[in-house]
Amino acid sequence: MGHTTMTRCIVARYTDTTDPDDQRFLYGRSEPSSHVDYVSSNLHWVRDIENLVRLDISCNYISQINLAPLEGCKTLKYLDLSENALEDVDLTPLKSCTKLETLDLSYNRIQDISLTPLIDCKSLRYFYIHNNNLDTINIAPLHHLHRLQKVIIDNLRAAKPVPIFKAEFGDNPPNLNDVLYAMTFKADRPDWLHGCPQVKIIRLGAESYSTHVRKYGWESVHKHLEATKKLLPPKRDFLAQLAILEDLGMPELACYDGSISDIIAIIPTSGTYEEGLLEIQAKLISMLSMQLENGGSTLFFDIDRLATTPGSVLVPQIVSRRGKELKELILYQLDERVNLMPMWLTGFGFNILRAAGCGREERHTVLPNILERSSSDIGISIPLKNTKSHKKYQTLGSSPSKPLLDHLLSIIPKTNDLHPYR
Numbered sequence: 114m115g116h117t118t119m120t121r122c123i124v125a126r127y128t129d130t131t132d133p134d135d136q137r138f139l140y141g142r143s144e145p146s147s148h149v150d151y152v153s154s155n156l157h158w159v160r161d162i163e164n165l166v167r168l169d170i171s172c173n174y175i176s177q178i179n180l181a182p183l184e185g186c187k188t189l190k191y192l193d194l195s196e197n198a199l200e201d202v203d204l205t206p207l208k209s210c211t212k213l214e215t216l217d218l219s220y221n222r223i224q225d226i227s228l229t230p231l232i233d234c235k236s237l238r239y240f241y242i243h244n245n246n247l248d249t250i251n252i253a254p255l256h257h258l259h260r261l262q263k264v265i266i267d268n269l270r271a272a273k274p275v276p277i278f279k280a281e282f283g284d285n286p287p288n289l290n291d292v293l294y295a296m297t298f299k300a301d302r303p304d305w306l307h308g309c310p311q312v313k314i315i316r317l318g319a320e321s322y323s324t325h326v327r328k329y330g331w332e333s334v335h336k337h338l339e340a341t342k343k344l345l346p347p348k349r350d351f352l353a354q355l356a357i358l359e360d361l362g363m364p365e366l367a368c369y370d371g372s373i374s375d376i377i378a379i380i381p382t383s384g385t386y387e388e389g390l391l392e393i394q395a396k397l398i399s400m401l402s403m404q405l406e407n408g409g410s411t412l413f414f415d416i417d418r419l420a421t422t423p424g425s426v427l428v429p430q431i432v433s434r435r436g437k438e439l440k441e442l443i444l445y446q447l448d449e450r451v452n453l454m455p456m457w458l459t460g461f462g463f464n465i466l467r468a469a470g471c472g473r474e475e476r477h478t479v480l481p482n483i484l485e486r487s488s489s490d491i492g493i494s495i496p497l498k499n500t501k502s503h504k505k506y507q508t509l510g511s512s513p514s515k516p517l518l519d520h521l522l523s524i525i526p527k528t529n530d531l532h533p534y535r
Contacts, residue, residue, distance in 0.1 A: 126169040153177035167191040171217070174198055180206040189213055195241070196220040204230040205329070215239040219265070222246050228254045229329060232336055236260060243267045252306070254337075261305045322360050326386040338377045345373065348523060350516030358397075361390060365418040366397050370410040370517045375400065398424055405430040410513055411438060411460035412521075435460040438511075439493045446499050447506040450474050455510030456495065457525060472528035 152175055159165065159182045166188055175197040183189060184206035190213060194202070199221040207213060208230045214237060218226075223245040231237060232254045240255070243265045250266060325334060338357070345353060350373045357376060358367040369376060379396040381389045405411065405427065414431045438459040445452055452474050456462035469483055484495055500506050513521070 126167075128167045155179040156182040159183065164188045169193040171195040171197065176200065178202065180204070183207065183210060185209045187212060190236075191215045193217040194221070198222055200224055200246075202226060204228070207231065208233045210234060212236050217241040218245070220244045224248075226250065227328070228252060229325075229333060229337070231255065232257055232333075234258065238262045240264045255305075256303070263307055264303075264305050265307045267307075323386050326389065330382075331380065331384060331386075331389045332382040335377070335380045335382050338380060342373060342377060348516075348519035351520035354516075361393060363390075363394055363397070363422070363424075365415055365422055366394070366401065366424055368410075368413045369397070369400060370404055370412070370514045371400075372514065372516060394423060398427065401427055402430060405434050408434070408437075410458065410511070410517060411435045412458065412463055412513075412517065414460060431460070436493075438462075439495065442495050442510060444480075444495060444497045445506045445508070446477050446480075446497055447501070447503065449477050450506075451477050451480050451497065452506050452508075455508065457521060458509060458511050458513055472526040473522075474528055 152173070154170075154175055154177075156179060159168065162168075165186055167190065168183075169191070171193045172195075175194075176199065178194065178197075178199060180203065183192070187210070189210045192207075192210075192213065192215070195217045196219070199218070200223060202218060202221075202223060204227065207216070211233065213234045216231075216234075216237065216239070219241040220243075223242070224247065226242070226247070228251060231240075235258060237258050238260050239262060241264075242250070245268070247266070247268075252264070252266065255261060255264060322334060341353075353373045354369055354376050355364065355367040358364055376397075379393055379400075381392050384392070401424075411431050411434050414427070416428055416431060419425050419428055419431075439461055442455055442459060442462070444455060453466060453471055454473050457466055457473065465483065471479070471483065475483075480497060484497065509518075
């Protein structure tokens with residue numbers, strides 16, 4: 114026997130006051146459905162309710178729903194869609210429901226859902242999505258909701274536990290969500306999370322920038338990164354730059370000597386994904402050109418990779434600046450130690466010292482081999498001077514930004530006791 118096409122009334126309990134005992138009923142017609150048991154609705158009848166505060170359409174066997182009529186509902190505080198048969202819910206219309214305090218999606222059949230639109234629901238206090246068919250869920254966007262008191266996400270069906278993050282940004286080039294996870298997630302489960310094993314709430318490699326932009330636009334990416342910046346752990350600015358630009362497909366330009374705020378500032382807020390990439394690329398190349406012109410850092414510029422990209426216009430500046438860096442370089446020796454940080458801060462010097470396995474400072478007996486190699490490789494002799502001044506000994510020789518210096522100090526050991534030349 115075939116399915117019957119039918120239309121049925123959906124019972125909506127609503128109120129235009131904040132009093133939960135003040136319940137009125139609205140019988141909105143569903144959309145025609147081809148299944149006798151379930152219905153769908155576009156909620157068009159909700160527009161007839163003025164100053165909607167509470168809307169409860171639970172227990173209606175709704176399998177599909179369109180929340181578009183709730184867009185711009187500035188008065189909505191409570192929305193209950195629980196105990197239906199929903200498999201997919203697009204929360205995008207709730208972005209403008211800035212007073213929303215309670216959202217209940219529990220006891221449905223939801224298999225996958227993006228919580229990104231909830232970033233703008235700054236008043237959200239209670240969120241329920243338990244008893245669904247979720248394998249994993251990205252709850253990182255909820256970390257920006259400072260009024261959040263309770264989130265219940267249990268009955269996840271993941272066969273194997275999924276770690277919060279495998280490494281700093283995962284094993285593969287990080288994407289938008291990886292950046293968000295790594296920068297916002299702490300070792301401890303958040304206070305507002307209830308009824309969910311911590312190891313099952315994060316999935317790495319969730320959504321690429323291109324997918325995200327096509328779904329939500331560049332403005333959403335911009336908001337993501339602005340929110341993430343506020344929770345960025347100390348000394349991770351440069352890693353954040355690298356993560357963002359890698360996933361945008363331009364890792365060769367992750368050489369900016371400055372704040373992550375400057376990178377986020379060039380993320381567009383409109384246009385197609387392809388238009389946005391071109392805009393970011395052009396602005397970043399201009400910023401890097403200015404950096405080199407003003408005598409800034411040449412660290413992490415890979416000339417071979419740049420040569421086949423629009424960033425190739427930077428190559429003459431990089432080569433010229435790297436030569437000047439070494440000509441201006443002076444190393445200082447205090448007693449038996451030599452401070453190598455001035456050399457680490459140069460493009461050529463970084464490559465030479467990394468290949469030699471050096472630390473930030475080394476014994477003076479190591480230096481002849483290193484200086485001989487630098488003279489052989491690049492044809493420039495680096496002077497080594499004795500000093501009794503601790504201040505002069507500790508000089509960097511240049512003025513890198515704090516993010517760049519923090520990153521260098523995190524990857525260069527203070528000294529390498531296993532140095533091959535020792």
